[in-house]
Amino acid sequence: MGRVQGKVALITGGASGIGLSAATLLAKEGAKVVIADFNTAGAEEAAAEIQKAGGEATGIFLDASKEESIRDAVEFTVNRYGLLNVLYNNVGVTNLQKDLDVVNIDLDEWDRLMNVNTKSVLLGSRFAIPHMIKAGGGSIINTASMAAFAGDALRSAYGASKAAVVNLTRYIAAQYGKDRIRCNGVAPGLVLTPAAKNNMPPAVLDIFEKFNALPYHGEPDDIGYTVLFLASDESKFITGQTFQVEGGHYMANPSIADFNAYMAQAQSK
Template sequence: MLRMKDKVALVTGGASGIGLSAAQLMAREGAKVVIADFNVNGAKEAAADIQAQGGEAVAVFVDAGDEFSIKEAVEFTVQQYGKLTSLFNNVGLTNLKKDLDVVNVDLDEWDRLMNVNLKSVLLGCRFAIPHMIEAGEGSIINTASMAGFTGDAVRVAYGASKAGVVNLTRYIATQYGKHNIRCNAIAPGLILTPAAQNNMPPDVLDMFAKYNALPYHGEPDDIGYTVVFLASDESKFITGQTIQVEGGHYIANPTVPDFEQFMKSHHTLSN
């Protein structure tokens, strides 16, 4: 049984990484998928790959920092497939060179991240919800981040924007639930997207692995399968939630790995 038969999904940031995984898996489950990305050539390649595997997908350009561009992507989806039932707001930016601590964060970068990471989610929902009401159903999934739940040494703008996504998700769920529209978010931990693999040194990956409860890192499909679940009717009684998909990285007292190492060392010394 196809879990997303008769669904029409718009995926922003769908040309690579988490968005690409979600688009592929939703198409595999029977959804008609529109892949929207600033990298429109990558989106076209992704759509062609889905078509080659027997799925239905098309590509469209989107600039998540531009209101009109987001509206166009939504309208294109409805024109292409007649309706819109699933929206995956998955565009997000981060900048370790400018997004620093509170005293030193570049204020232009703060505004840019709030616009792309948070306002784009608002706009995607703003333009999609009327079509979902017309369709009689809707499931919106927003990409938040574990940075929206924790403090860090840097990336104050990114963390604040993702915290905004978490609460915006609750507002949308509250305001449009009676229209049979659900809204949930996913908060990934470290996911081995191509960008992460290309930009994170092995020592940094090992650092994250040390504090995971599970003995491995997350992969794009770990988020993609969660998106399929939330977009399908299997989750029809779930709304306003943020599902943390992070390998148990944040569930324990942060001293646990160091304490375990201390105990091993102490045991060795006592013998």
């Protein structure tokens, strides 16, 4: 207990999934948490559950595509709790029907994803940093994605937007480190959030698990605990890094799973 005691954290996209896990864990460890989400009712419900467990949290509306909404969320946090120590930029969107290969991608969708996935990180940091400087420093954490590090058949805009988040993380770290502001990223692989469970067929989930080094999928808390570590002073000498939390899905020769299956079949003959 108390790993982030006395800190104030703003979490965008915190009403469910990874953001909710991070909010819950930060509050459990002593932070005062503002959960900002387009789903206002979900943000308020999440805050209420944290309060029932003895934590301090508030749920508010956020439209991460709007500069003024991001500014207002930061200002609300500071006005509510007096300072801002942690910003978790967690909002991200994707659309498999429009975010296609580079020849067929909907260009309006490209602009939308760049605006929400990348520009919201810039704006959240832009508005938070002056308050963090006043507080004597802080930790900015950005949700990237393993899509930033590998090509895919679809989601060209999503991957490009998350690659931009990875490098923007480095720029923020380099520019504001002397102000005692750290900036790091978390790049999840497939995580069994409610959205993943509800929208991905079991056969697709099986394909992902086949190529994991570990024999299971990630859970929201796997990312939430990483965020907690980066928000805490335990990571005070880490900045500009993006932590790949993906079960070893991307770190090995992609033929290993099929090769092992081939060898097992050969040995059975």
